[in-house]
Structure formats: C-alpha cells, structure tokens
Amino acid sequence: MRVVVVGSVNRDVVTEVAKLPAPGETVLALRSRTNLGGKGSNQAVAAAQAGGQVEFLARVGADADPGLWKSLLEYGVGLSGTREIPDTRTGTAYITVAGGENQIVVDSGANFHWESDLDDLGTENELLGTADVVVAQLEVPVRVVSWAATRARRFILNAAPAAPLPDELLRRCDPLVVNESELAAIGGTVPTTPEQAFEQARALCLSGVPSVVATLGAGGSVWARRESGYNSVTGAYQPAPAVDSVDSTGAGDAFVGALATALAEGASLGAAVTTATAAGALAVQAPGTHTSYPTRERIADARALVPEPSPLA
Ligand code: RIB
Numbered sequence: 090m091r092v093v094v095v096g097s098v099n100r101d102v103v104t105e106v107a108k109l110p111a112p113g114e115t116v117l118a119l120r121s122r123t124n125l126g127g128k129g130s131n132q133a134v135a136a137a138q139a140g141g142q143v144e145f146l147a148r149v150g151a152d153a154d155p156g157l158w159k160s161l162l163e164y165g166v167g168l169s170g171t172r173e174i175p176d177t178r179t180g181t182a183y184i185t186v187a188g189g190e191n192q193i194v195v196d197s198g199a200n201f202h203w204e205s206d207l208d209d210l211g212t213e214n215e216l217l218g219t220a221d222v223v224v225a226q227l228e229v230p231v232r233v234v235s236w237a238a239t240r241a242r243r244f245i246l247n248a249a250p251a252a253p254l255p256d257e258l259l260r261r262c263d264p265l266v267v268n269e270s271e272l273a274a275i276g277g278t279v280p281t282t283p284e285q286a287f288e289q290a291r292a293l294c295l296s297g298v299p300s301v302v303a304t305l306g307a308g309g310s311v312w313a314r315r316e317s318g319y320n321s322v323t324g325a326y327q328p329a330p331a332v333d334s335v336d337s338t339g340a341g342d343a344f345v346g347a348l349a350t351a352l353a354e355g356a357s358l359g360a361a362v363t364t365a366t367a368a369g370a371l372a373v374q375a376p377g378t379h380t381s382y383p384t385r386e387r388i389a390d391a392r393a394l395v396p397e398p399s400p401l402a
Contacts, residue, residue: 090140090142091144092143092220093217093222094136095129095146095234097197098129099228100123101123101124101127104184105187127228128247129226130166131379132349134161134164135343137346145166145168146216149199151177170210170216180196200228217240220241221242228250245263248275259296263299266302267301277292289303312324313401327362329369339372344366366395368383370391371391
C-alpha cells in the first residue's frame with residue numbers, strides 16, 4: 090500500500106538532562122548525540138517500518154550528509170521526491186530530553202525552501218496522485234501542505250507544530266491528527282479529559298473536518314468521524330497501555346506513520362488508531378526517533394496489549 094509523506098528532514102541535536110531548564114536557567118547535559126529526525130522523515134520511516142510502501146517528498150540543504158540518504162533508503166523509504174536545495178542548510182532541531190519529556194526548537198533551513206511553482210514538479214505530483222494515503226505535517230510551508238492535500242486521494246494532516254490553517258485545508262483532513270495543545274490552537278481550550286477532547290473533535294467534524302484524532306500522550310487518544318450524509322459524529326476513546334517511557338521524542342510520529350499505513354491498507358479509523366497506539370507505546374520505550382520505531386511484526390504483537398476502546402458517540 091502506497092503512502093506518500095510530505096514533510097521535514099532535520100538534523101536532531103539531542104541533549105539529555107536531569108530536568109528541563111526553566112527560563113533563564115543553565116543546566117549541564119548528561120550526554121548528547123546527533124541523529125536524523127524531522128516530523129516528515131520520522132513519519133516516513135515509521136510508516137515504512139509498519140509495512141507501508143513509502144515515498145518521501147522533502148527539501149534538504151546543500152550540506153546534507155550522504156548518510157542521510159543511506160539511512161532512509163535502508164528503511165525502504167523512496168527518495169525520488171526529495172531534492173537538495175543549493176545555498177541552504179538542512180533543517181536542525183535542538184532537542185532537550187529529561188526522563189520521558191522533551192522540548193524542541195526547530196531551525197527550518199531547507200524545509201522552507203520549496204519551489205515557487207509546485208505544479209511544475211512532475212515526479213512529486215505523480216507520486217501524490219497515485220498514493221493511497223498522503224501525510225503531511227507543519228514543518229514545511231502551509232502552501233506546500235495545501236498543494237499536497239488537493240492532489241491526495243486521502244489526506245492526513247498532523248497539525249504539528251500548531252499554525253493557523255485555512256478552512257479549505259481543514260476540510261480535506263481525513264483525519265486531522267493533533268495533540269492537546271494543537272487541538273486547543275484550532276478548537277479552543279486544552280482538554281483535560283478524553284470526553285472534553287472528543288467534544289472539541291466532534292465540533293471540528295461538525296464544522297467540516299471529515300475526521301479528527303486527538304492524542305493525549307500516556308492518556309491515549311480519541312477519534313471522531315463525521316458520518317457521510319448525516320449531521321452526526323461517531324467516535325471512541327482509545328486508552329494507551331501503561332509503559333515505562335524512556336524518550337517520547339518522535340513518539341507522535343511513530344503513531345502517525347503507523348496510522349497512515351493502516352489507513353492505506355483499508356483499516357477503519359478506529360482499528361488504525363488501535364494499531365497506531367501500539368506503535369507509539371513501543372516507540373517511547375527506546376531512545377531516539379527512527380531507531381525506536383517498531384516493525385510491523387512488533388506492532389502486531391503489541392496490539393494485543395492495547396486496552397479495548399470505549400465508544401463516545
Ligand atoms: O516530532 C519529533 C521531531 O520534531 C524531531 O525529530 C525534530 O526534528 C522535530 O522536528
């Protein structure tokens with residue numbers, strides 16, 4: 090099943106600390122490392138690990154490390170729509186990790202240097218038009234995301250990091266995937282219970298978004314879907330299994346990548362969310378991004394440990 094991911098590639102500069110610094114505070118790192126990341130490349134690898142046939146559309150700088158291409162190809166991610174932009178630098182993310190939590194600041198670099206006329210991009214337009222599912226995030230310009238959405242047969246938007254979005258784009262998201270703060274940025278307040286998250290997701294569906302998945306970290310997720318032809322919304326709360334979190338960096342990307350592959354294979358939204366929950370729970374139990382993403386077999390085994398969902402409507 091064909092998944093096209095449109096998004097960012099970053100060099101992740103990661104420092105592990107005992108506790109996240111407060112504003113104005115200096116702390117010493119316990120250790121540091123550099124690895125490949127970016128929500129786009131993370132979701133491409135996660136979708137490929139989950140069994141999808143993945144193509145990745147991205148922009149990298151002239152400084153791109155050849156190891157970048159090699160590692161993505163080793164995961165089976167196709168790169169015919171990834172191009173090097175002269176006179177730019179590859180995006181860099183500065184990540185601080187303490188226990189299971191993290192803080193991230195992204196210097197976008199080449200991720201924001203897309204061609205002015207996207208309609209002229211033959212390879213990319215063909216890949217978008219023939220994919221079962223197209224996935225994007227917001228570490229590339231919104232105009233690039235909108236271009237991908239208009240060409241997709243089914244479009245998934247992980248609205249991270251939060252940004253103002255045109256209604257026309259929201260109406261193409263099936264689903265729109267958001268965490269608590271991203272949901273609040275689009276739909277109102279930060280939800281404190283699954284029921285509140287569902288009410289906000291439901292309101293978004295009634296305003297024209299085809300479906301919404303709201304992730305609640307260790308608290309699981311809720312999904313909501315507008316029934317076609319009816320002014321009604323169905324949905325459920327999907328609890329997450331209790332696990333020891335080592336590093337939550339990119340766990341949301343593991344969730345979205347696995348969700349995309351499951352939807353491309355024809356799973357219902359509820360079944361795809363259960364599969365994605367298993368993938369996210371496995372990803373937080375290992376450090377890093379790509380290296381922490383589970384294979385299809387591991388996801389299938391872990392799915393049996395995911396608690397049953399409860400209907401919310
Ligand atoms: O979602 C995690 C990712 O966010 C990191 O890999 C970092 O590059 C930032 O884009």
